[in-house]
Amino acid sequence: MIQKVTPTKSADLSNRARMLVSCPDQPGIVAAVSQFLFEHGANIVQSDQYTMDPEGGLFFIRIEFDLDNLDERRAQLKADFAEVAAKFRMEWSMTRASRKKRLAIFVSKEEHALLELLWHWQSGDLDAEIAMVISNHNDMRGLVEPLGIPYHHIPVTAETKAEAEKRQLELVSGQVDAVILARYMQIISPKFIEHFPNRIINIHHSFLPAFVGGKPYAQAYNRGVKIIGATAHYVTEELDGGPIIEQDVQRVSHRDNVDDLKRIGRNIERTVLARAVSWHVEDRVIVHQNKTVVFS
Numbered sequence: 001m002i003q004k005v006t007p008t009k010s011a012d013l014s015n016r017a018r019m020l021v022s023c024p025d026q027p028g029i030v031a032a033v034s035q036f037l038f039e040h041g042a043n044i045v046q047s048d049q050y051t052m053d054p055e056g057g058l059f060f061i062r063i064e065f066d067l068d069n070l071d072e073r074r075a076q077l078k079a080d081f082a083e084v085a086a087k088f089r090m091e092w093s094m095t096r097a098s099r100k101k102r103l104a105i106f107v108s109k110e111e112h113a114l115l116e117l118l119w120h121w122q123s124g125d126l127d128a129e130i131a132m133v134i135s136n137h138n139d140m141r142g143l144v145e146p147l148g149i150p151y152h153h154i155p156v157t158a159e160t161k162a163e164a165e166k167r168q169l170e171l172v173s174g175q176v177d178a179v180i181l182a183r184y185m186q187i188i189s190p191k192f193i194e195h196f197p198n199r200i201i202n203i204h205h206s207f208l209p210a211f212v213g214g215k216p217y218a219q220a221y222n223r224g225v226k227i228i229g230a231t232a233h234y235v236t237e238e239l240d241g242g243p244i245i246e247q248d249v250q251r252v253s254h255r256d257n258v259d260d261l262k263r264i265g266r267n268i269e270r271t272v273l274a275r276a277v278s279w280h281v282e283d284r285v286i287v288h289q290n291k292t293v294v295f296s
Contacts (some may be wrong), residue, residue: 015070016045016097017077018062018283022293023090025051025059033063036084040077042067048295060286062295070096093283101177101281102131106168106184109139113182113203116270117277118147126274128281131176134168136186156186165192180277181235183269190237198243198287200235201280203273205265206247217261228252228261230269232276234287243292245276245285 023029030049037044046064051057067073078094085092107114114133120126133144136156144151152171156164165188172179173195181188181202193200208227211219220228229249236242248268252261279285279296286293 013097015066015068016064017042017067017070017074017094018064018097019092019094020283020286021059021061021063021085021090021092022286022288023059023085023088023092025053025057026088029059029088030061032084032088033061036081037063037065037067040067040073040080050293050295058288060288060293062284062286064097095283100127100129102129102175103178103180103277103281104131104172104176105133105180105182106186107133107135107140107182108185109137110183110185110266111140111143112266112270113273114140115143116274117180117182118143120274120278122147126278126281128277132171134171136164136184161186165189168192169195178277178280180273182273187239188235193235193237198234199280201232201245201273201276202235202240202242203230203232203269203276204240205229205269206231206249208249217258217265221256221258221261224254225261226251226253228265228268230265230272232272234292236290241290243287243290245279245292245294246272248272 021033034044042065044063044065047061049059049061051059074094074096081094105114105117117126121128121130130149132150132152133140134152134154136154138153141151141153154164154167169192178199178201179196181200183203188200205216206229207216207220207225227249229247231244232246233240233244234242248271250264250268252264256264279294284295
């Protein structure tokens with residue numbers, strides 16, 4: 001019997017903040033950011049950086065720092081940092097590590113991706129709040145509601161799709177920070193995507209070679225593929241074409257039948273999605289055009 005479980009509490013992050021910065025590469029960026037934080041009494045506890053091209057490319061940096069009385073000082077800190085950001089033409093964000101992002105998980109009939117997220121959430125490995133689960137089927141209600149998570153069943157047909165999406169938006173707008181498509185087998189409309197730019201994460205199989213349409217595992221079996229995998233990405237108007245966050249593959253052989261491929265594929269999908277969601281909620285992903293920089 002599934003029982004409600006309180007997620008494991010993470011370490012005290014009440015005075016920790018995270019910064020994500022991207023800007024044209026030039027000398028002095030790291031020094032300027034570090035000096036700014038030092039002058040404001042902050043202690044840098046983690047710093048990762050990447051440059052696309054030292055000659056005229058872009059520079060990316062992720063910094064975690066501790067600052068006493070962060071809540072009271074954060075607004076002024078952001079206002080002061082705006083001067084540094086303007087000098088280097090930065091796109092940047094500063095968030096509190098203690099403020100857990102709220103997630104809505106969309107799911108259909110396959111349970112593996114949802115279960116993986118729930119397990120990570122219960123263990124404290126997914127540092128987020130699962131605000132709700134929304135599904136076009138009722139199959140997962142018994143898995144979700146015993147955990148104290150609201151479950152919303154919104155059937156979707158060709159005739160009711162627009163109305164169903166309207167109801168979905170009413171539930172999530174202003175209530176969640178990101179939407180996770182845990183094998184949700186419906187196409188998300190451009191109107192919905194507009195409300196969550198680079199904040200909708202999808203998971204799907206990715207075979208080599210790729211197979212589209214129905215029964216992809218049967219197609220893969222018939223072609224005798226030797227590698228199968230999964231891709232987690234942000235959702236854009238281009239179907240399955242958004243910025244990729246994480247991927248993984250596993251070798252298979254002629255000994256694996258269609259059911260074996262499905263089982264292996266599910267295992268890859270669940271782990272890839274969990275990693276992508278974890279990196280997103282920990283502010284480890286910067287989107288640039290149709291690519292990502294992931295400080296994993």
